[in-house]
Amino acid sequence: MEKVKFLEGNTACALGAVRAGLKFFGGYPITPSSEVAEVCSEELPKAGGRFIQMEDEIASIASIIGASLAGSKAMTATSGPGFSLMQEALGMAVMGEVPIVIVSVMRGGPSTGHPTGPSQGDLMQARWGTHGDHPIIAIYPESVNEVYYEIIRAFNLAEKYRQPVVFLMDEVLGHMKESVFINEDKIETVERRKIEMDQKKYNPFLTENDIPLTANYGEGYRFHVTGLYHDETGFPDVSSENIQKTMDRMYRKIYNNMDDISKNEEMNTEDMDILLFSVGTQARSAKMAIRMLKEEGINAGLFRPITLWPFPEERIVELGKKVSKIVAIEMNKGQMADELRKYVCEEDEKKIIPLNKLESELIPPQEIVDKVKEVL
Amino acid sequence: MAKGKKYIIKIKEDYCKSCRLCYSRCPTNAITANPKNMKVQINDEDKCIGCLVCENICPDFAIEIFEAEDN
Amino acid sequence: MFNYDKYIRKDKFPHIWCSGCGNGIILKSSIRAIDKIGWDKNDVMTISGIGCSSRATGYLDFDSLHTLHGRALAFATGIKMAKPKMNVVVFTGDGDAGAIGGNHLIHAARRNIDITAVIFNNNIYGMTGGQYSPTTPQEFVATTAPYGHIENSFNFMELAIGAGASFAARTTVTNPKQVENFIHKGLENKGFSVIEVVSNCHVQFGRRNEMKSPIQMFDWIKERIIPMSKAEDMSEDELENKVITGVFKNIEKPEYVEEYDKNIMAKAEGE
Incomplete structure (x- = not known):
């Protein structure tokens, strides 16, 4: 059964996220993405999730990383200037292998630029915005209908690969209204992997197929996560050998799964x-x-x-x-x-x-x- | 001297970083400096009154005081 | 007399801090305070930012998160909202909480979210090599204040209270028992608690200011302490450069996540 809804892109993004299992949204208002936050503030508590408007974009992405580590599917939404502010913490999410989704509705830049007009100026910011080498997943749909389904896929990839996913839109897509054909048969969601191991032997960055088996906070594993290079115990190890090994694995995690991640x-x-x-x-x-x-x-x-x-x-x-x-x-x-x-x-x-x-x-x-x- | 409770001073030498905060505060000289490396060492365990000043001030988790009977 | 082993990750010891650094005293006092309140170890979460203070999380056998410079409270906010059963403690420093993370401190206090923030205030940026911090006293020397510091110091108590924290207290590492008691009170408070612990950095701060040993620095801190009760009768001039210790604020006030659930969740579910 297909349900047809006439939605704005930003609304479809928020509703798709809630359908994907979003449980926490931390954001800060910015044109042209603010409607994503507005819709989340209304819809999330209905779905048993919580919404907060943080004090800035840095706090927003920090809050969703925290929420995700505590077990909630988490998302923020922003645009160019806010996305720039988020870059440091995006790197932390890469390093800590934290599943989060960052929506960036592109507007004219640099700087305040042109807040109410579309641009595709942040394609490279999505790829290389945070410092240091790192893999990234970014998805960019073309229509409101595609936004709805692709935001669900963004959450699925984030969970599956324990990887931050950037969800790009642009001002036109964010503010355009189109029909969305919601067909439940076409929707699949990936849930957070349940970890069942002996606490004493548990290491949060033990990997399976290069993907870490990280538990959620508050489940009795009492583990450590840091933005420093770390070994499988989660504790800092900045030996040259470990740095090379860790980033090689993070690249493999994504690039060895191109068949699954790629979509054209x-x-x-x-x-x-x-x-x-x-x-x-x-x-x-x-x-x-x-x-x-x-x-x-x-x-x-x-x-x-x-x-x-x-x-x-x-x-x-x-x-x-x-x-x-x-x-x-x-x-x-x-x-x-x-x-x-x-x-x-x-x-x-x-x-x-x-x-x-x-x-x-x-x-x-x-x-x-x-x-x-x-x-x- | 009246016989009060007896205390056992346990020192983790490998944790001690010779900061001198503990023995400079010990009111009874129960602990003192090892002249070789200025790490804490026991001077006279019988003098310990169990005030825990050293245990609480030690930033390095290097001193623990126990009541003799609870071993 | 206290069994720290129950709460520490023993394989990480001895810790990273310099000989005589007060951070270890604050860490131990925090452990005693957490023990006193009796929380299940699996329900405690410690979060830190960047700096000497922020290494504290790695030593404690709780869930722990070592985050970005200044942002610990923002990460903590997300964790508390996602899992309100967690008892969230943030370890931060004077630079971490007062400069780069000042905004997060203000807003966590404003929301009165149930997080306890322990600020290790050693008046300097230690880890980066002794640059002046928001609490470096005037006229003192730092590597970025070679001619003597001219800026005004942050007063964390006034800041926390002004922003809406329901608990605010200041103490110093020279009184570990008081550190323990104030942190314990902060943990008990259902709301945002700030405990500023004035600490010593003889390596990066003292050394450049004629106090190169921890004992000299402890004496310097001690001689400036004025308990709150005494400070009330003293003039502003008399209190200049003094360390006023005590509980500055301890009130009951609606807590953010509880309010969210009581108001927003309840109303949304009704729709």
Whole structure:
């Protein structure tokens, strides 16, 4: 049975999170994400969870890390400036392998920038915002319907891999209203792994398939978590051997499971003259451009990573071999174009064609059509 | 001297960091400095009155005082 | 006479702190206070930020979390809300709680959330090498105040009370029994409790200010102590640079998580 709801993106995000089992939300108001907090403040207590508006974004992410370690599925929501403030603690969540979801509804930056307009300026902040090498999972949906299902997947990946997951949206997606088709048969949730071990022999960072078997606080294991490099006991070990070993394992935990974590949408990639690369809401305009080009006899394909990070390197390499040009359409100065160049530009430096705009609105289909015709 | 309760002074030498806070405060000189390394050592256990000043002030968990009968 | 072994992670000893550092005294006093209140070890949670004080959590055989500089109270807030049965104790320092984490201290106090914050106030940033902190007294020398410090000191008691803490007390490491009693009172309080313990850092603070031994620093702290009862009859001038000790605030006041459940949860469930 499918239920249809007409929802704003931010509302769908909050409702999806509650459906995923969210039990704690700590946040701070910021445009254009505030509605996520507002809806959570109303819906969470109905679902037996608790909501708090913290004193700033740093406190918000700190509170959700604490709540998650105590056993609750936890989330915060913010936008560019707040996401920047959260970066230090995001690193702590990586280091402590704490399942949390951070929603960042992108607006024009840097600084206060353009609070009420969309941007895709934080794709790299999501990847490399916190200091030090680290793996990250980031998901970026294109529609309100997809927001609802993908936020559930974000929680599932966080729990499964004990990993912070960044959930990217943009101002358009956050504030746009669309139909959401809620089909319970399509929803699966991953619950926190129950740990049953002898307390005396228990170590919180013992791993199974590179994923730590960390219990929740308050269950009698009396374990320690620190932001320092640590060994399987959870206590600091900053020996060079352990640092290398720990981060290698954290990378393996994610990159060895690309099949499970990666999710992409492809359109017309079997037979194409040119490939369009776009993520999030911007991809919708690219899809329209593909239809318009078709009418003019041009076969354009689309590659849209839904899991943006880890980057779908393998598939990009394959697709890159099929075409002579890839147009990377982004509301930024070419962040993904640079990423693409890492994988597809061996022979031809001009293979990646960036189509970038910082006008605080989506790049319209006609401009994409014009660009494709110009470069083909 | 009237016979009161007797106390046992237990010193964990490997915990002691020679800060001197304990024996500089001991009201009866029951404990004193080891002249070699300034760590705490027992001077005269019989002098201990069980006031716990040393136990409480020791930042290093290096001194414990027990009543003789509770061993 | 007290069995600390029950509460410590013995394999982590001897601890990291310098010889004569008062942090160990505060840690031991906290253990006695927790023992006195009789909580089940599995229901106690200690959380710390960054700095010398913040190493305390690693030594205690409870669930423990060593977090980011200044943020311990924010992590603690999430833990308390997710699992209200946990008895949450935060160990923090004068820099951790007064500078980088000042905002969290204010708001935890304002909410009166049931967390006990023990502030190890040694008037200096010890771990980073003796830079001045929000409680370094004027005219004293620090590695970032080579000409003598000119800033005003934070008064943690006035700050905590002003922000809404239901329990606030100050004591010093020279009186471990009082440290234990005040922490115990803080633990008993159902609400936000601040216990400031004035401690010594002869290595980073004393050494640059003609007090290089712990004994000299203990004497310096001791001679400045004025019990609250006595301070009431003294002028502001007389109290300058003194350490007023005592319980500054101890009132009953609605606690945040209980209020949340009583009001918000109850109303939402009714919908």
